[in-house]
Amino acid sequence: MTPPQLAALDGPANFRDLGGYPTRGGGRTRLGRVFRSDSLSFLSERDVVAVRDRFGVRTVIDLRAGHEVDEHGHGPIRDHVRHLHLPIVDQTREPPRAQPGRRFESLDQIYAFMLDEYAERFGRVLRAVGDPDLQPLVFHCAAGKDRTGLVAALTLALCGVPDEHVVTDFAFTESRMPEIVARHTARAGRTERDAEVAGQEYGAQGATMMAVLDALRVEHGSVAGYAEATGLTGTEVARLRASLVDPRS
Numbered sequence: 245m246t247p248p249q250l251a252a253l254d255g256p257a258n259f260r261d262l263g264g265y266p267t268r269g270g271g272r273t274r275l276g277r278v279f280r281s282d283s284l285s286f287l288s289e290r291d292v293v294a295v296r297d298r299f300g301v302r303t304v305i306d307l308r309a310g311h312e313v314d315e316h317g318h319g320p321i322r323d324h325v326r327h328l329h330l331p332i333v334d335q336t337r338e339p340p341r342a343q344p345g346r347r348f349e350s351l352d353q354i355y356a357f358m359l360d361e362y363a364e365r366f367g368r369v370l371r372a373v374g375d376p377d378l379q380p381l382v383f384h385c386a387a388g389k390d391r392t393g394l395v396a397a398l399t400l401a402l403c404g405v406p407d408e409h410v411v412t413d414f415a416f417t418e419s420r421m422p423e424i425v426a427r428h429t430a431r432a433g434r435t436e437r438d439a440e441v442a443g444q445e446y447g448a449q450g451a452t453m454m455a456v457l458d459a460l461r462v463e464h465g466s467v468a469g470y471a472e473a474t475g476l477t478g479t480e481v482a483r484l485r486a487s488l489v490d491p492r493s
Contacts (some may be wrong), residue, residue, distance in 0.1 A: 248416045249275070251299070254288035255319070256281045257423040258388040259295075262396060262488075265413070267404035271491040276300060277379045278488060280396045282388030282424050283308075283441065285319040286431060295382070296324045305372055305383035307332050307391040315438070326378070330369050332362050332391045351446040352455035355394060359460070359470070367474025369395055370402070374484025387424055387441045389417045389448050397453055401467040402481060403489050407457055415450040 249261035259282070263275030276299065284304060287295065295301045303326045306318060310331060318327055359366060372378055373395070385391040393414050400410045428441040446452075457467065464470040471481050 253291045255286040255291050258282040258420040265405045265409045271489045274490050279382035280392050281384040283386050285316040287319050300380045301382050303378040303381040307385040309335050332365050352452045355456045363474040367476050376487040411450040411453045414453040417448040
């Protein structure tokens, strides 16, 4: 199994390439086309050079809510590449499980709610991810776990990556969470501001993402069926696959 392609950066602790995963039919996701990350608000100068020049990133897709951007900014990379602010949720201070009339017992139920409630927004993000004119690109939220994890899983699944690898990519974030929290806690201590990422109530367990994929197939027949329900056309799904999958193994 191909390990996640983790980059060693000073700011983000979970910046990695979605390339290198096998796809059904013998292909592989292309390296250097799409990256996922935790917050890019605290890139060092060395990080900016790496992201812009070594990884060749042309576009950043910021999935965070407006209040997160207001409090922590887009970071120095904004001056060097195209930025798209495509928030999945409008606020993060009140978790979905606290909404009146709704009660969620597990993270996969929260994810299912997000995928349903914000389907159109996921569609806009997937449309951008699959646009070759925007690639190479990176999408990120704060911790790079929930919103980023869902977009990564949808992207890989649409590329034909088998579930075991989609789940592995999601669960890898669990190993990065202690470092993510430690870095943000240290920055908050130096600046006397709230940490952008603090302790997490839920981890990134593989079973969670497997349950999400299963639920999407029950509801929509396939992940591609869900993508089309978000507003993506079959042509746009095919474009995403063509831009991100090398059919040669």
